Amino acid sequence: MNDFDFLHGTWDVANRRLSTPLDGGGTWEEFPGRSVVRPLFGGAGNIDEILFPTLARRGVTLRLFDQGTRQWSIFWSDSRTGRLDPPVVGGFTGDRGDFYGEDHYAGSPIRVHFTWHRLGPDTARWEQEFSVDGGHGWEPNWTMDFTRTGPAFEGLAA
Numbered sequence: 001m002n003d004f005d006f007l008h009g010t011w012d013v014a015n016r017r018l019s020t021p022l023d024g025g026g027t028w029e030e031f032p033g034r035s036v037v038r039p040l041f042g043g044a045g046n047i048d049e050i051l052f053p054t055l056a057r058r059g060v061t062l063r064l065f066d067q068g069t070r071q072w073s074i075f076w077s078d079s080r081t082g083r084l085d086p087p088v089v090g091g092f093t094g095d096r097g098d099f100y101g102e103d104h105y106a107g108s109p110i111r112v113h114f115t116w117h118r119l120g121p122d123t124a125r126w127e128q129e130f131s132v133d134g135g136h137g138w139e140p141n142w143t144m145d146f147t148r149t150g151p152a153f154e155g156l157a158a
Contacts, residue, residue: 001043001044003091004037007048007146009036010035011148013032015030015052016029016030017031017141018141022130033053034050035048035146040064041064057080060076060077062084074088074089088114097117098113100114110131111132112129112131113128114126115128115129121148124146
């Protein structure tokens with residue numbers, strides 16, 4: 001249940017995102033981010049807020065570990081919409097985490113895949129890809145490379 005403990009702390013985030021996913025074209029945009037990740041429930045959850053200063057927007061991620069299924073659910077919300085997107089669900093094998101979910105993009109149903117890579121104590125990578133054919137083919141559309149800038153936060157005392 002402590003799979004995401006590596007992420008607690010403050011981070012600089014180098015983003016690379018496809019401007020128009022699933023249209024067969026688009027260009028890759030690069031922009032910075034700053035993230036602060038705090039633990040919840042003694043490691044069975046965490047919450048982060050990320051600022052994208054050049055985009056004048058923010059995002060929030062809530063990660064929760066389900067004790068019954070032994071899987072994580074990851075929820076995302078963006079300051080542009082204020083909507084909590086449907087979760088992706090999954091877990092880690094070694095230093096790689098895979099999480100899948102169902103959503104909509106541009107009015108069409110899609111399958112979403114997040115991949116987390118623990119690359120050491122001070123670096124991590126997140127990747128997102130979409131599928132329009134039920135997961136047979138995938139289009140990568142966003143990566144985030146994390147570099148730690150501050151220590152992990154302690155949770156509330158018991």
